[in-house]
Amino acid sequence: MKIFHTIYKQIQLAVLQYKAIMDENNLINCGSFISFSKSQEVPERTHYGKLIQCFKVCQSDCSYCYVQLLDPVLVGTSITVQAMSESRCPVYKLQSKKSVINASEVRSAVSFVHDCKEGCKIIKESVQTTIEREDITEQEQTVYQHDDSNNRYCYNIFCLNNNMPIMI
Numbered sequence: 001m002k003i004f005h006t007i008y009k010q011i012q013l014a015v016l017q018y019k020a021i022m023d024e025n026n027l028i029n030c031g032s033f034i035s036f037s038k039s040q041e042v043p044e045r046t047h048y049g050k051l052i053q054c055f056k057v058c059q060s061d062c063s064y065c066y067v068q069l070l071d072p073v074l075v076g077t078s079i080t081v082q083a084m085s086e087s088r089c090p091v092y093k094l095q096s097k098k099s100v101i102n103a104s105e106v107r108s109a110v111s112f113v114h115d116c117k118e119g120c121k122i123i124k125e126s127v128q129t130t131i132e133r134e135d136i137t138e139q140e141q142t143v144y145q146h147d148d149s150n151n152r153y154c155y156n157i158f159c160l161n162n163n164m165p166i167m168i
Contacts, residue, residue, distance in 0.1 A: 018054035021065060023108045030054065033112040033153075034067065036105045048092060048110065048155070054103065063103035069095045070112070070153065085115060085154045094151040111159035115152035 020029045028034060034051050037044045049067035056063045070092040073083040083091040092112065114120070130137045 014058050016056045016058060018056070018063070021051070021054045021063070021103055021106060023106055026109060028106070028109045032109050033070070034065075035107045035110045036065075036067070036101055037107060038101065039105055046107070048112070049099070050094060051106075052098065065101050065103050065106060066098060067101055068098050071095050073152065086117070087154070087158075089113075089154040089157050091115060092153050092155060094153060111156035112153040113156050115150070115154050120150060 018030075020027050022028070028051060030051050030053055032051050033048060035046050035048055037046055048070040050070070051065055052068055053066040054063060055066070073091040073093050075081045075083050085091055128139045128141055130139065
């Protein structure tokens with residue numbers, strides 16, 4: 001066990017961690033959704049994921065990103081038809097699998113929106129009464145809770161900073 005801790009500390013010293021990475025023009029923070037391509041794939045395909053961590057191995061000039069992958073949700077048993085949300089945006093599922101990619105493969109940050117239709121719920125509805133001089137005002141308040149087990153996200157094709165043509 002002591003040998004394991006010694007090796008682990010040596011690895012920690014050899015890796016420099018970052019909280020963000022630069023694409024061509026912008027800073028992308030950890031926790032953001034990104035598009036990336038894997039250089040070894042022919043033809044080159046666009047992949048999506050959630051940026052978890054960025055790091056650089058001290059003895060190398062290469063930076064790497066630890067990414068949680070997003071896979072398209074397919075309709076029924078189809079292997080090619082992707083599910084669409086009510087707003088006609090492609091639906092993706094955040095997978096438990098993660099991958100390490102070269103930082104140079106990151107293209108840009110992209111906009112994904114949590115698909116609340118598949119399991120989020122109202123956890124609290126309340127009416128707040130405010131009395132101000134003679135005026136009595138009632139205000140309704142609704143609180144939604146995101147269900148963490150619902151890993152469905154819609155690719156926001158209407159976001160103007162995405163590098164993907166609008167598919168209307």
